[in-house]
Amino acid sequence: MTDQTRPPFRLNNSELWTGVLGIALGVFVIRSGLKLKLGTINDPGSGFMLFYIGLLMCAFAVTIILASVTEGGPTFGSRWEGASWGKPGAIIVILSAYAFALEPLGFLISTIPLMLLLLRVIDPVRWTLAIPLAVLAPVGVWWVLKRGLLIQLPSGMFEIG
Amino acid sequence: MDVLVNVMHGFGVALQPVNILYCFIGVFIGTLVGVLPGIGPISAMSLLLPVTLSGTPESGIIMMAGIYYGSMYGGSTTSILVNIPGEAASVVTCIDGHQMAKQGRAGPALGISALGSFIAGTFALVMLMLVAPSLASVAIAFGPAEYASLMVLGLVVLTFLTQGSMAKALLMACIGIVLGLIGLDSITAQPRLTFGRIELIDGIGLVPVVMGLFGLGEVLLNTEQVIKRDIINAKITQLLPNKEDWKASAGPIGRGTILGFFLGILPGGGAVVASFASYALEKRLSKHPERFGHGAIEGVAGPEAANNAAAGGAFIPLMTLGIPPNVVMALLLGAFVIHGLQPGPLLITQNPGLFWGIVASMYIGNLMLLVLNLPLIGMWVKLLKLPYNVLFPLIILFTIIGVYCSSNNVFDVYVMIGFGVIGYFMRKFGYEPAPLVLAFVLGPLLENNLRKSLILSQGNLMTFIERPISAACLLLAVVLLIAPLLPALRRKREMVALDEGA
Amino acid sequence: MLQRNRLALSAAVALAAAATMFGGAARAQDYPTKPITLIVPWPAGGSTDISMRAIADAASKHLGQPIAVDNKGGGGGTVGPATMAAAAKPDGYTISQIPITVFRLPLMQDVSWNPDKDFSYIIHLTGYTFGITTNAESQFKTWKDVVDFAKANPGKVTYATPGTGTSLHVGMEQIAAMAGIKLTQVPFKGGAETNAAVLGNHTMLQADSTGWRPLVDAGKLRLLMVWTDKRSPNFPDAPTLKESGYPMVYDSPFGIAGPKGMDPKIVAKLHDAFKKAIEDPAVIATLAKYDMVPNYKNTEDYKKFVVEVTNSERKVIEGIGLGKKPN
Incomplete structure (x- = not known):
């Protein structure tokens, strides 16, 4: 994140768009606050705090946007300069898939493939290390939790684990 | 010299072989579960609760207490090594602790946090013996108005946590407050921002949020650059803090201990405010505030001491009033009750052997912990030598398990993954997660107490100024806000904010 | 190729190990056959x-x-x-x-x-056993004192509960309706906080389950009544709701x-x-x-x-x- 260069106002300025996102969130919070009722001063309602926090959020977001217009800021591209964005992207995709699989399949059936994918896809570890690690780490933790601490990890529809 | 007689009596109880054994089991289990973020003392204590039934009340409670303060020692380990905080108070330790680890100084970071914890823990115990009964009134002097003002003070501390843009930090804090408000409003029983999901009725858990934002977010950020293979500098020069480290840490440990002890007495949020406040205080006092956030040892020593002193202070409301200030203390209360004892104003007079025995055992336990933890440092540091492509799947595995165990809910795993992604993008765009977490914890407390005090005062805002404790907190908050604007101090504040875009 | 084979082998071994470890979930005639x-x-x-x-x-x-x-x-x-x-x-x-x-x-x-x-x-x-307590220094000696005061000062009597919509809140409002008085609820989070609220004189009353027991025993709080069917053996002096003229049990x-x-x-x-x-x-x-x-x-x-x-x-x-x- 190098801020030395101050380019003229550009639409792909990342500061600008995070600020816009901030305003959008702020407006949403204000609306939720209004919907939940502000109440009165001697009995403030559920939306009281949300409403004012929403206002503050908009104010801070506007400050960020103003700064981005006057001072410029790093572009989206420069944020990822020299970084291989594919790897975190792949992890996010794998974890999302895992999130869907965890409940129906259970901890062991879903976590062993997860570990294997993480070990092999992102920055490959050799198979002879990846497989034992992917199997032993989840099974080991599962066993310790189940026997030692009596914590039942999700067993899923096949009731394995 | 009643106290001395009592202390001797207490050591008499604590030094019985069976009690030493239970104390050791307790601190040993505590160390183990403390290292695993998320699992924490709560599950271990609730599981072992029935086991303690077989022994005497003393040994059972000595073991339970051992698990509690034992886990406090281990709590900072994953924060420093892999940037995974297990609880809100450890979030501060992440900021500079993990930076130290990245610079190859994991050893001194772990060492100072263990030794700082020991010093703070011991001091808290001395205070507990000397002043426990007289400090009971402090815990109840804080009503809704006082809490509301204390939370305002806590949120002002936020402005000292930031390294980059103040507007961004404050926006993050607002988002933290909003996230904290999700769930059933305890005042009107209305669901807020739950989107019809029953899992959100109790709000978002702290553990999935911090483990996602810090642990998983950090992993995602690191994997971008794994070409270098080792994120953490392999050159590890020393395992323990050196003389310079000690010189830098002595003050922070002392101040953190006092701050932590007194704030720890307050039920709800005390320990968290203490650790954040200690960090802010050290940054403010430091001659080189720009070092904070880049591996300053003071930023580890102070908050860790505060955290552990708060754990000692937390015993005061429990032992003297029967009011548990946090969930773990509520479990300890359960341990008392299961043995037919009721902690409260009568406990110390009716069961002196029990009270003094427990306190004395904590001295012994703290010593054991030091002996147990110092050799472990070498082992933890070696863990960092694992290549990152092997380490990061394990980190992910442990965050998933830690999050699941904190609530036994798969939904929390989703929340953690979601916040991991958010945390990654936040970092990419220069937004810091620490203000979000502090506001997430304090925001709901502020809202709740503000509304309760307005109900009690029937809408009279003067209540915050008429009450002396509340007025003092607000005054201090104002001073903290205005001080940077005064010309003499101005330059310092600019130094703090200088490292924009770090 | 060798690697492929090794993968298959490892997978098979892992699967076999898993199978022996967990066993099949046996179906049987007589309930219960498993935990x-x-x-x-x-x-x-x-x-x-x-x-x-x-x-x-x-x-x-x-x-x-x-x-x-x-x-x-x-x-x-x-x-x-x-x-x-x-x-x-x-x-x-x-x-x-x-x-x-x-x-x-x-x-x-x-x-x-x-x-x-x-x-x-x-x-x-x-x-559970629920009860209403007040600070020992309070002017309220009995529940009747509370009712009398509340009649003269509607809405001035504050009581701490562990949350809105809890049995304590619903119960207190039911009592207030029967007595024809107006009370102000101050919802706290859980029992520990209500104890502190009434001890510190932040609210006048506390309605909660027996977390107040040690404080009542120590004489710091006064138990005004319990909501159980019969008087509690631990607090024989506290009248029940029924005895106080409210035909209910709230537990x-x-x-x-x-x-x-x-x-x-x-x-x-x-x-x-x-x-x-x-x-x-x-x-x-x-x-x-x-x-x-x-x-x-x-x-x-x-x-x-x-x-x-x-x-x-x-x-x-x-x-x-x-x-x-x-x-």
């Missing part, structure tokens, strides 16, 4: 958790299979039962503690379950249930085991530590009770403006 999961929708270590563990322990001896307690907290004790109603098979191997919020929350907002239809009620077990009762559509024979087996459990002296002793008394209702009575509770609560909840908004 039963009891969902306790509260955090581990609390009073409900400890008492349910004691009861489950005793019941498992009569069933001949262990009962594993699964703490699934959240939603004021409703997430656990709701998850069970939605996902578990009615085979008797997943049952849940049913706190009163399962009946009350549907009156206050839209929920995913219907308390009348989605559960197979098994047995009613016990309830936030709880029992256990399974998902809808359970075989009546399995229900009967579970009922018998849990009935014996709450008759066990060791269980009664554990319950007494939390001032709980067994309150047995059989399957049929429990079902009737659910309907009664829902109807009486509906009136109160609508009366205090917490009812579900039609939209």
Whole structure:
């Protein structure tokens, strides 16, 4: 994140768009606050705090946007300069898939493939290390939790684990 | 010299072989579960609760207490090594602790946090013996108005946590407050921002949020650059803090201990405010505030001491009033009750052997912990030598398990993954997660107490100024806000904010 | 190629190991043939958790299979039962503690379950002891003093509860309505905070379960009345609601249930085991530590009770403006 260069106002300025996102969130919070009722001063309602926090959020977001217009800021591209964005992207995709699989399949059936994918896809570890690690780490933790601490990890529809 | 007689009596109880054994089991289990973020003392204590039934009340409670303060020692380990905080108070330790680890100084970071914890823990115990009964009134002097003002003070501390843009930090804090408000409003029983999901009725858990934002977010950020293979500098020069480290840490440990002890007495949020406040205080006092956030040892020593002193202070409301200030203390209360004892104003007079025995055992336990933890440092540091492509799947595995165990809910795993992604993008765009977490914890407390005090005062805002404790907190908050604007101090504040875009 | 083979081999070994480790879930004729999961929708270590563990322990001896307690907290004790109603098979191997919020929350907002239809009620077990306390230095010596003061100063009497919509809040409002007085509720989070509130004179009264016991024993708080059926043996001087002229008992009762559509024979087996459990002296002793008394209702009575509770609560909840908004 190098801020030395101050380019003229550009639409792909990342500061600008995070600020816009901030305003959008702020407006949403204000609306939720209004919907939940502000109440009165001697009995403030559920939306009281949300409403004012929403206002503050908009104010801070506007400050960020103003700064981005006057001072410029790093572009989206420069944020990822020299970084291989594919790897975190792949992890996010794998974890999302895992999130869907965890409940129906259970901890062991879903976590062993997860570990294997993480070990092999992102920055490959050799198979002879990846497989034992992917199997032993989840099974080991599962066993310790189940026997030692009596914590039942999700067993899923096949009731394995 | 009643106290001395009592202390001797207490050591008499604590030094019985069976009690030493239970104390050791307790601190040993505590160390183990403390290292695993998320699992924490709560599950271990609730599981072992029935086991303690077989022994005497003393040994059972000595073991339970051992698990509690034992886990406090281990709590900072994953924060420093892999940037995974297990609880809100450890979030501060992440900021500079993990930076130290990245610079190859994991050893001194772990060492100072263990030794700082020991010093703070011991001091808290001395205070507990000397002043426990007289400090009971402090815990109840804080009503809704006082809490509301204390939370305002806590949120002002936020402005000292930031390294980059103040507007961004404050926006993050607002988002933290909003996230904290999700769930059933305890005042009107209305669901807020739950989107019809029953899992959100109790709000978002702290553990999935911090483990996602810090642990998983950090992993995602690191994997971008794994070409270098080792994120953490392999050159590890020393395992323990050196003389310079000690010189830098002595003050922070002392101040953190006092701050932590007194704030720890307050039920709800005390320990968290203490650790954040200690960090802010050290940054403010430091001659080189720009070092904070880049591996300053003071930023580890102070908050860790505060955290552990708060754990000692937390015993005061429990032992003297029967009011548990946090969930773990509520479990300890359960341990008392299961043995037919009721902690409260009568406990110390009716069961002196029990009270003094427990306190004395904590001295012994703290010593054991030091002996147990110092050799472990070498082992933890070696863990960092694992290549990152092997380490990061394990980190992910442990965050998933830690999050699941904190609530036994798969939904929390989703929340953690979601916040991991958010945390990654936040970092990419220069937004810091620490203000979000502090506001997430304090925001709901502020809202709740503000509304309760307005109900009690029937809408009279003067209540915050008429009450002396509340007025003092607000005054201090104002001073903290205005001080940077005064010309003499101005330059310092600019130094703090200088490292924009770090 | 070699690597491929090794992969296949390792996978096969892992699978075989897994198979021997877990064994198959054997189906059998006689219930129960495997451990039963009891969902306790509260955090581990609390009073409900400890008492349910004691009861489950005793019941498992009569069933001949262990009962594993699964703490699934959240939603004021409703997430656990709701998850069970939605996902578990009615085979008797997943049952849940049913706190009163399962009946009350549907009156206050839209929920995913219907308390009348989605559960197979098994047995009613016990309830909590609630009471009203005030600071020992307070001007209120009896509940009548409170009523007199409140009549002269409407809305000035403040009371701390562990939360809006809890049994304590609903109960206090019901009492206030009967007495014709107006009180101001200050909702705290949990019992520890209400103790501090009344001790520190932040509120005038406290309505809570027996977390106040040590403070009452020490003479720091004064117990004005208890909400149980009979006077509590631990506090013989405190009058009950009935004695004070309010014909009610308020004890936030709880029992256990399974998902809808359970075989009546399995229900009967579970009922018998849990009935014996709450008759066990060791269980009664554990319950007494939390001032709980067994309150047995059989399957049929429990079902009737659910309907009664829902109807009486509906009136109160609508009366205090917490009812579900039609939209």
